[in-house]
Amino acid sequence: MNTYGRNILLALGVAGLGYFLWSLFVASRYQALCEISYWSATEAQLRACDEIRASLPRN
Incomplete structure (x- = not known):
């Protein structure tokens, strides 16, 4: 395998x-906040x- 193929891989x-x-970050955020699966x-x-996330106070 040449370097071009290695770079693509x-x-x-x-x-x-x-x-x-x-996807792990997005899915865990919805799971923790709303107890739903993003997918x-x-x-x-x-x-x-x-909307729930937007209504939370920011620190």
Whole structure:
């Protein structure tokens, strides 16, 4: 495998890891705040959870 192929695999791995970490952060935020799963919640449930988050005081 040449360096071009290795670089593509490295870029795909980094992108995959970034997506995994992002999805873990998003899913855990909705789970902790509203006790819903981000991946199975409806759009209305997600909007309601975002409204709850917006109404919380900021430190």
